[in-house]
Structure formats: C-alpha cells, structure tokens
Amino acid sequence: xxxxxxxxxxxxxxxxxxxxxxxxxxxxxxxxxxxxxxxxxxxxxxxxxxxxxxxxxxxxxxxxxxxxxxxxxxxxxxxxxxxxxxxxxxxxxxxxxxxxxxxxxxxxxxxxxxxxxxxxxxxxxxxxxxxxxxxxxxxxxxxxxxxxxxxxxxxxxxxxxxxxxxxxxxxxxxxxxxxxxxxxxxxxxxxxxxxxxxxxxxxxxxxxxxxxxxxxxxxxxxxxxxxxxxxxxxxxxxxxxxxxxxxxxxxxxxxxxxxxxxxxxxxxxxxxxxxxxxxxxxxxxxxxxxx
Amino acid sequence: xxxxxxxxxxxxxxxxxxxxxxxxxxxxxxxxxxxxxxxxxxxxxxxxxxxxxxxxxxxxxxxxxxxxxxxxxxxxxxxxxxxxxxxxxxxxxxxxxxxxxxxxxxxxxxxxxxxxxxxxxxxxxxxxxxxxxxxxxxxxxxxxxxxxxxxxxxxxxxxxxxxxxxxxxxxxxxxx
Numbered sequence: 217x218x219x220x221x222x223x224x225x226x227x228x229x230x231x232x233x234x235x236x237x238x239x240x241x242x243x244x245x246x247x248x249x250x251x252x253x254x255x256x257x258x259x260x261x262x263x264x265x266x267x268x269x270x271x272x273x274x275x276x277x278x279x280x281x282x283x284x285x286x287x288x289x290x291x292x293x294x295x296x297x298x299x300x301x302x303x304x305x306x307x308x309x310x311x312x313x314x315x316x317x318x319x320x321x322x323x324x325x326x327x328x329x330x331x332x333x334x335x336x337x338x339x340x341x342x343x344x345x346x347x348x349x350x351x352x353x354x355x356x357x358x359x360x361x362x363x364x365x366x367x368x369x370x371x372x373x374x375x376x377x378x379x380x381x382x383x384x385x386x387x388x389x390x391x392x393x394x395x396x397x398x399x400x401x402x403x404x405x406x407x408x409x410x411x412x413x414x415x416x417x418x419x420x421x422x423x424x425x426x427x428x429x430x431x432x433x434x435x436x437x438x439x440x441x442x443x444x445x446x447x448x449x450x451x452x453x454x455x456x457x458x459x460x461x462x463x464x465x466x467x468x469x470x471x472x473x474x475x476x477x478x479x480x481x482x483x484x485x486x487x488x489x490x491x492x493x494x495x496x497x498x499x500x501x502x503x504x505x506x507x
Numbered sequence: 508x509x510x511x512x513x514x515x516x517x518x519x520x521x522x523x524x525x526x527x528x529x530x531x532x533x534x535x536x537x538x539x540x541x542x543x544x545x546x547x548x549x550x551x552x553x554x555x556x557x558x559x560x561x562x563x564x565x566x567x568x569x570x571x572x573x574x575x576x577x578x579x580x581x582x583x584x585x586x587x588x589x590x591x592x593x594x595x596x597x598x599x600x601x602x603x604x605x606x607x608x609x610x611x612x613x614x615x616x617x618x619x620x621x622x623x624x625x626x627x628x629x630x631x632x633x634x635x636x637x638x639x640x641x642x643x644x645x646x647x648x649x650x651x652x653x654x655x656x657x658x659x660x661x662x663x664x665x666x667x668x669x670x671x672x673x674x675x676x677x678x679x680x681x682x683x
Contacts, residue, residue: 222601226610229594229654233613236651237625240632247631257634307527310517314524317515326524333531344534347541352548354537387531396663406514416517437619445621462623469627479631482624489619 241486248480256473266480286464290484293461296375297444300382301390304439305432307383308390312431313424315391316398330391342381342452349377349453373455381449386442390435397431398424433496441489461485578642583649590650591657598658599665617652625652 248266250258273283315326333341348354351368359365371377401424409419447462454460459467461481468478545556563569594614597603603610617625629648638644 219602222597222603225593225601226597226603228590229614229658230610232590232647233616233651233654236629236632236647237616237620238613240628241620243635244628244631310520311524311527313517314520317517317520329528329531333535336535340538341535344538347537348534352551357551384530384534387527403514410514416514419514441619442621445623447623462621465623465627469630475631478627482627486620486624489621493619 241483244479245483248476248483250476252474252476254473256469256475258475263476266474266476269474269477270480270484289459289464290461292458293444293485294488296378296382296450296460297440299379300386300443301436301440303379303383304387304390305436308387308435309394309428309432312391312394312398312428315395316401327392327395330388330395333388338385338448339452341385342448345377345381345384345453346372349380372453373457375454375458377453378449378460381453382443382446385446385449386439389438389442390432393434393438394428394431397434398428401427437493437496440492444489445485575642579645579649582646583653586646586650587653588657591654591661594654595658595661595665599662600670614655614658616655618655622652 247258249262249264251261251263251265253259268280270286271282271284272280275281311330315323315330318326346353349371350356351370351372353371355371356365356368359369405423405427406419409423414422445462445465447460447466450460450463461484465478465481465485468474468481472478541552542559543555543557544552545558546553598607598611598614625648629644629651633639633644
C-alpha cells in the first residue's frame with residue numbers, strides 16, 4: 217500500500233477522534249482554568265479556583281482552610297478501581313486459561329458467552345443486582361423464607377455492593393485480552409516444562425503466566441480505567457451516599473453547576489489513567505510491546 | 508506407569524468457570540423472569556403476566572425513546588465501522604513512516620478514557636461551539652466511542668488473514 221493511500225485511509229479515524237475527543241479534552245482543560253457561571257457554563261476571567269477548591273475550602277472570612285474531602289473521594293475511587301482490577305484478574309485468568317484448554321468449537325461457544333454481556337446495557341446489568349440485593353430482594357426474601365434471618369441483611373448501598381457491580385460489569389474486559397494472548401501459546405512449551413519435572417504450579421508460574429502477562433496488563437488497563445470513572449454502579453448499588461469521582465464529576469455538570477471544577481476533576485482522573493498507562497509501558501519489557 | 512500428564516485439564520477449573528458464567532448470567536435471567544411477573548412489586552411473584560410488555564408498548568414516550576436509540580445505534584454503527592475498516596487497513600497493511608504509535612494511541616483513547624470524562628468533555632465541546640442538534644450530536648459522540656471497538660477486532664482479523672489473497676493481481680488493483 218502506498219503512503220498516500222495509508223494516510224487517506226487512516227485520516228477519518230484520526231480526524232474524528234482528534235476533533236471530537238482530543239480537542240474537547242483540551243477545551244475542558246481550558247475550562248478548568250475559568251470562572252464558574254452560576255447557570256452552568258463558564259465566564260471569561262481565568263482563575264485557579266477549580267484547583268484550589270480541590271484542596272481547600274473558602275472560609276467565611278475568605279481565608280483558605282485545607283479540606284481533604286475531595287482527596288478522600290479520589291482515594292476511595294482509586295481503592296475501588298484497584299480492588300475491582302485485582303478481583304477481575306483473579307477471576308478472569310483461570311477462566312481465560314480454561315477456555316484456551318478447550319476444543320475449537322467449545323472455545324468459540326465459551327467466548328460467545330463471555331462477550332454476550334457486552335451487548336447488554338450496563339444500566340440494565342447493574343439494575344439486575346438491585347433486584348437481587350435489596351431488602352425485599354431475592355437473597356433477603358430467600359433467607360427469610362428459609363428462616364435463617366428475620367431482619368433483611370443490608371446487602372445494598374455499601375462498598376461491597378459497588379465492588380460487586382464493578383466486577384460484574386468489567387470482568388469480560390479482563391478475560392478477553394488474556395485469552396487472546398494465551399490462544400497463541402505453543403503447547404510444546406508446557407510439555408517441555410513437564411518433561412523437565414515442572415508440576416502444574418511451576419509450569420503455570422514459569423511458562424503460562426509470563427506469556428499471559430501482556431494480556432493481563434491490557435486487561436488490567438481496560439478494567440481499571442472505566443472502573444475509576446464509573447458512576448452507574450456507585451449511584452445505583454452504592455446509593456450515592458459516599459461519593460466517587462465519577463458521580464462527583466457528573467454532579468458538577470448537573471446539580472452543582474460548577475463546570476470548571478468538573479472539568480478539573482475530569483482532567484485529574486484522565487491524568488491518573490495516563491500515568492498508570494505510562495508506568496505500564498515503562499515497566500513492561502520491550503519484547504512485550506508488540507507481540 | 509503414571510497417567511500421562513494432561514495440561515489441558517486443571518482440577519477445579521470446570522466448576523470455577525461454571526460458577527463465573529452463572530455469576531454473569533443469573534442476574535440477567537432473574538431480570539427476564541421478573542419481567543413476566545404479574546405483581547406491581549418487582550420481587551414478589553404473583554403469577555405469569557404480559558401486562559408490563561403491554562404497558563411498554565402502550566407508552567408513547569418509551570416508543571419514541573426506543574426509536575431514537577435505534578437511529579443513533581444504526582447511524583453510529585455504520586459510520587464507526589466504515590471509519591474503522593479504513594483505519595484497520597491502514598494500520599495493518601499501510602506504511603506509516605512515523606507516528607504509528609501516536610496514531611494507535613489516539614485511536615485507543617476512547618477505550619481508556621472513562622465514559623463520564625468523554626461525556627463531559629463532549630458536552631463542553633458542543634456547548635462551546637453552540638452545537639445543539641440533539642440526535643446529530645449523539646450520533647457523533649457514539650461514533651467516536653465505537654471506532655476502537657470496531658477497529659481492534661478488524662485489525663486482528665486482517666493480521667490473521669495474511670496477505671496471500673491481497674497479493675493477487677486483481678485484488679491489488681482493487682485496493683491500490
């Protein structure tokens with residue numbers, strides 16, 4: 217293919233994403249340095265208010281008091297995103313390995329079942345868990361019917377429920393990339409490991425895991441990033457009681473009407489994700505960069 | 508003699524995978540079952556009924572919303588798939604002398620930037636331009652979001668396919 221055709225073919229994708237995603241990001245960056253209009257939107261005078269608000273609260277006498285509330289929200293969001301990623305890895309790796317070990321026809325069927333939830337709206341998938349977990353839900357009704365409890369267990373509206381919802385939503389994102397790296401695994405490597413007296417665990421640790429790692433890293437990125445910004449699971453399953461950064465951003469553009477602060481938060485969360493991605497690129501050995 | 512080592516079978520994995528698939532599908536199944544519930548209370552079963560489906564079909568707002576969703580989905584699918592086919596061909600078969608990494612990174616951006624950030628920055632962008640075209644705005648936003656989801660599988664297929672067919676004279680003429 218000639219260079220001209222290459223550029224012609226790639227330009228629609230680059231232009232569409234560049235204009236409607238990269239430039240909006242830059243505009244949001246600019247907005248984060250402007251003054252909030254009380255009716256939503258921004259006013260011209262440039263200010264650092266959005267970033268000051270992040271760390272300090274303005275007192276009655278206009279002095280700034282350090283207020284770590286928003287930092288705690290970010291830390292809580294980070295903790296939940298990391299936990300989601302870890303659980304998805306722990307559940308997704310064995311499943312991906314199981315699928316790799318099956319016959320061609322069964323592989324295809326299992327992959328279909330892992331992919332299918334992608335086609336169902338996240339809102340609906342999250343809502344299912346409300347039916348199961350709430351006080352009058354399936355679990356509590358079941359436990360009462362069995363006579364195990366007489367008071368409903370508080371299953372909904374806590375961190376555990378949020379975590380469950382996040383893992384439920386993002387698990388396929390972990391299974392698929394791990395599967396696609398392990399799919400190309402040369403089975404002779406495992407047989408060789410066995411011939412050299414490696415047990416199951418040693419063969420996994422020394423052969424399978426090193427080969428699965430690039431997929432696991434890709435999966436971790438695909439789970440961590442959306443989990444960090446998610447707002448459906450926190451709002452529906454967490455009850456929106458304790459804020460996470462996704463809900464906080466959403467609030468700035470709806471009820472709170474503080475666009476600069478919302479833009480600053482969006483920039484912050486994107487920066488965190490880019491940082492994690494860059495760490496990943498730096499720490500991954502060069503041979504993993506392109507399979 | 509000991510049994511031959513079968514690395515394709517790991518003890519405990521089949522039930523584990525079955526449990527994970529149950530975890531993925533049980534909630535959806537429960538939702539479907541309760542859609543046929545005659546009761547006004549979601550989780551209290553009062554016999555089979557189609558009343559909620561009738562209620563949905565009767566509701567004009569829901570019908571209008573469903574048609575809007577359908578228009579957006581069809582338009583975004585067509586646009587993003589066309590853009591993705593071209594992009595995948597260029598990335599997999601083309602010759603970009605430089606900037607390959609930057610282009611691939613840009614295209615993967617919608618995958619790693621959280622949805623809420625995409626939503627908010629797009630809102631800011633459209634409002635800065637004074638673009639209030641409803642459906643058109645939504646179609647554009649969804650097209651952007653869908654490009655990498657279409658491009659990555661197409662690119663993977665192109666890689667698996669190899670270039671034997673394309674090196675055929677006629678095909679070459681066709682692609683240029």
